[in-house]
Amino acid sequence: MTAWIDHLVIAPIIVPMLAxxxxxxxxxxRRRLLAGLGIASTALLxxxxxxxxxxxxxxxxxxxxxxxxxxxxxxxxxxDRLSAMMVALASVLGFAAFVxxxxxxxxxxxxxxxxxxxxxxxxxxxxxxxxxFNLFVFxxxxxAASYGLALHGSGTARVRAGLHYIVVNLLASLLFLIGxxxxxxxxxxxxxxxxxxxxxxxxxxxxALLEAGLAVLGVAFxxxxxxxxxxxxxxxxYAAASAPAxxxxxILSKVGIYAVLRIWLLLSGDGAGASAAFGAxxxxxxxxxxxxxxxxxxxxxxxxxxxxxxxxLVSSGTLLAAIGMGQAAVTGGALFYLAGSVLAIGALFxxxxxxxxxxxxxxxxxxxxxxxxxxxxxxxxxxxxxxxAIGVPIPATVATLGGSFLACALLIAGLPPLSGFLAKFAIxxxxxxxxxxxxxxxxxxxxxxxxxxxxxxxxxxxxxxxDAFWASPAGTPQRVSVVEFLPVALLLALCAALTVxxxxxxxxxxxxxxxxxxxxxxxxxxxxxxxxGR
Amino acid sequence: xxxxxxxxxxxxxxxxxxxxxxxxxxxVTIGLALLSYAVNLFIFSTGxxxxxxxxxxxxxxxxxxxxxxxxxxxxxxxxxxVIGFATTALLLVVLLAARGLTGTDHVDGRERER
Numbered sequence: 241m242t243a244w245i246d247h248l249v250i251a252p253i254i255v256p257m258l259a260x261x262x263x264x265x266x267x268x269x270r271r272r273l274l275a276g277l278g279i280a281s282t283a284l285l286x287x288x289x290x291x292x293x294x295x296x297x298x299x300x301x302x303x304x305x306x307x308x309x310x311x312x313x314x315x316x317x318x319x320d321r322l323s324a325m326m327v328a329l330a331s332v333l334g335f336a337a338f339v340x341x342x343x344x345x346x347x348x349x350x351x352x353x354x355x356x357x358x359x360x361x362x363x364x365x366x367x368x369x370x371x372x373f374n375l376f377v378f379x380x381x382x383x384a385a386s387y388g389l390a391l392h393g394s395g396t397a398r399v400r401a402g403l404h405y406i407v408v409n410l411l412a413s414l415l416f417l418i419g420x421x422x423x424x425x426x427x428x429x430x431x432x433x434x435x436x437x438x439x440x441x442x443x444x445x446x447x448a449l450l451e452a453g454l455a456v457l458g459v460a461f462x463x464x465x466x467x468x469x470x471x472x473x474x475x476x477x478y479a480a481a482s483a484p485a486x487x488x489x490x491i492l493s494k495v496g497i498y499a500v501l502r503i504w505l506l507l508s509g510d511g512a513g514a515s516a517a518f519g520a521x522x523x524x525x526x527x528x529x530x531x532x533x534x535x536x537x538x539x540x541x542x543x544x545x546x547x548x549x550x551x552x553l554v555s556s557g558t559l560l561a562a563i564g565m566g567q568a569a570v571t572g573g574a575l576f577y578l579a580g581s582v583l584a585i586g587a588l589f590x591x592x593x594x595x596x597x598x599x600x601x602x603x604x605x606x607x608x609x610x611x612x613x614x615x616x617x618x619x620x621x622x623x624x625x626x627x628x629a630i631g632v633p634i635p636a637t638v639a640t641l642g643g644s645f646l647a648c649a650l651l652i653a654g655l656p657p658l659s660g661f662l663a664k665f666a667i668x669x670x671x672x673x674x675x676x677x678x679x680x681x682x683x684x685x686x687x688x689x690x691x692x693x694x695x696x697x698x699x700x701x702x703x704x705x706x707d708a709f710w711a712s713p714a715g716t717p718q719r720v721s722v723v724e725f726l727p728v729a730l731l732l733a734l735c736a737a738l739t740v741x742x743x744x745x746x747x748x749x750x751x752x753x754x755x756x757x758x759x760x761x762x763x764x765x766x767x768x769x770x771x772x773g774r
Numbered sequence: 775x776x777x778x779x780x781x782x783x784x785x786x787x788x789x790x791x792x793x794x795x796x797x798x799x800x801x802v803t804i805g806l807a808l809l810s811y812a813v814n815l816f817i818f819s820t821g822x823x824x825x826x827x828x829x830x831x832x833x834x835x836x837x838x839x840x841x842x843x844x845x846x847x848x849x850x851x852x853x854x855x856v857i858g859f860a861t862t863a864l865l866l867v868v869l870l871a872a873r874g875l876t877g878t879d880h881v882d883g884r885e886r887e888r
Binding site: 373376377380383384387391394395396399400402403404406407410411413414417418420421422424425430 | 794799802806809810813816817820821846847850853854857858860861862864865868869871872875876881882
């Protein structure tokens with residue numbers, strides 16, 4: 241393939257990095273310029289990730305060697321179906337959250353724009369890197385930006401939740417470092433593919449230590465993925481964060497899932513010798529416990545934002561339980577589920593803010609922070625909500641919001657006809673009929689774990705929806721500008737597209753999962769000698 | 775030397791964990807700092823502890839780790855120190871903000887009623 245396509249692999253990291261740097265230089269007063277840069281960068285990312293998605297849909301894995309050093313010395317970026325899919329999800333969610341924030345949230349505090357770009361850079365980097373230590377660096381870049389975004393808008397609740405979030409994640413980073421250094425001490429490499437190739441040859445007396453190191457590493461990822469009992473920080477933080485920040489934070493927990501998926505399947509696959517399927521039981525059990533905890537949390541949540549946070553827990557748990565089963569077809573279904581749930585939960589987080597606004601809870605906090613920070617261009621713009629509102633107190637707003645809320649509920653609970661149902665079906669169907677034989681007893685447990693949280697979600701969402709749309713006192717004006725509704729509509733339309741094009745999408749996910757379960761191509765691509773004359 | 779270093783790591787990590795479990799934000803910050811020192815020492819020690827080893831190869835030498843110190847853990851520890859420093863600074867700012875907004879320096883409790 242031509243050289244420029246090879247360079248596209250690093251573009252999702254470079255574009256937001258340059259945009260963020262330009263925004264820092266431009267200063268935080270030139271809001272129009274910042275917004276323009278942000279739109280340009282997120283739209284370009286959208287295009288890039290769509291291209292990468294197509295490019296990655298091939299058996300061979302695409303490698304980008306930084307400085308063209310061979311993999312044993314240099315750092316590599318790796319593009320396969322999984323990373324292309326994750327980058328695409330991050331870009332879509334980033335675009336939607338950014339457009340949403342332009343209506344008002346981007347004025348609620350300093351440095352929103354650069355932080356947002358660095359957040360996207362960290363996310364894309366974590367998805368693309370093929371090196372454990374680089375994964376740590378991108379994790380930190382992503383987390384540092386997310387600390388800022390979680391605190392965006394300030395206020396007591398955010399600072400309090402943000403403090404917990406930062407402490408928990410710093411601790412997880414330290415565990416990450418311990419894991420990485422143990423792995424390096426035993427295996428002598430940090431390149432994931434090189435590590436996988438060396439797994440078989442680890443001396444018997446060192447294997448326990450190496451597995452301990454990998455387990456510590458896994459704990460660090462699972463804190464991010466919020467597996468029970470490591471996930472108590474999540475609902476509070478996500479509920480307190482501002483809507484666009486919460487939407488982008490919701491994909492951060494999927495980074496933990498991605499890292500587990502990538503590293504666990506690479507290192508404990510068939511080539512791992514005595515370490516094959518190491519830790520699978522712990523993953524499944526942890527996933528099931530997370531689902532149970534998440535369902536109770538969904539039922540117990542008093543407000544919509546917490547409900548959305550709790551459904552992140554359910555989705556993480558479902559994914560972990562499915563991944564722990566170690567069947568390629570099940571993992572394929574899980575990846576399809578991941579795509580749908582990222583989009584749906586992102587849409588729900590954005591929607592929550594629009595719905596709650598009518599009830600004047602978030603609105604007063606916003607007004608206070610805008611008084612504190614809003615300067616300059618804000619006055620000449622006027623109220624965006626007044627200029628292009630869909631409808632002020634007329635039921636059209638309520639109807640659109642209610643319809644979107646219903647779609648979110650169907651997606652997250654996994655009811656037909658939308659993609660949530662298809663995804664759960666895709667996970668269950670290979671579990672219950674593994675090659676025509678009788679299903680394993682564990683399959684029934686997972687089936688219960690997939691269906692019961694759906695019931696809990698339906699109950700909780702119906703209760704919350706009735707409260708928000710039917711029981712709210714008449715006459716409260718709900719102002720929703722087009723700019724705010726479009727991102728929600730975009731995310732839901734993508735979910736609908738996933739439903740309509742479920743065949744190709746599921747095929748893509750299954751191909752990605754099969755490549756993960758048999759990483760021979762990945763190893764060959766990374767460890768092969770670089771082509772000369774480039 | 776191994777004994778001294780491992781004792782130092784153990785003491786730092788132990789004190790760090792104890793402080794981390796204390797209720798007030800300042801203790802938590804110091805605990806995190808101590809813990810990150812322990813982790814940094816630990817990363818450094820994974821390269822093997824030796825005195826007087828060359829930093830790089832001399833002219834004409836063949837590279838095995840017997841002749842020079844492993845540079846990778848040193849590079850890792852540098853990165854970890856920088857990142858740890860930055861995030862601790864950020865944590866301190868948030869700590870001050872939380873103190874100002876909530877009027878207490880408890881992590882998630884409240885002052886005892888007097």
